[in-house]
Amino acid sequence: MGELGDTQLARMGSDPGLVAAVDQHAAVLRDAIPLDRETLGDYLLGFLDELRHRGWAFTSEPSEPADLDAAALRLTAVCWLARERGFLSDELPA
Template sequence: MVLFADGWAAAPLRSVMQTLGQDQLARMATDPGLVAAVDQHAAVLRDAIPLDRETLGDYLLGFLDELRHRGWAFSGEPDAAALRLTAVCWLARERGFLEGELPA
């Protein structure tokens, strides 16, 4: 899976949702352990940053930059980075940040 495809930085929320989020969010429907882990990461984000489209997108850009620097790649297993990315996707979906045509 290519998480950092060309153009990902122009719309990081949409990019991560397409490459990782959709599958992980669908997996949550049958995996209560994944739900609990993602919920914990979402709680950390809710406590750490204002949850508006711009701030969540900026947070995601910084997080992805760090992952790229470390050479992280999504293996398909929910490690800490994948859980955090899934939480970002879940929050973006729940708050409607991916609706409409605005870059996200």
């Protein structure tokens, strides 16, 4: 959340292109997994493990949603879903 989520979620308030892109990734997740706290958390951990294995890193803040790669959009979607479903209400780090 601190690396990417907070910044990207704040951008969503003024960037309809980012909202649309994140919504597409969120729809894929809604169709693929149950969206409870544990399953979404497990998905996130597995996704992050795969990204690390591939050497992916979020290194900059793009100026346009098109500049975000698919991994960054998927991570933003996970953060958005976690926030929207109230999974972060206890203010524990995601």
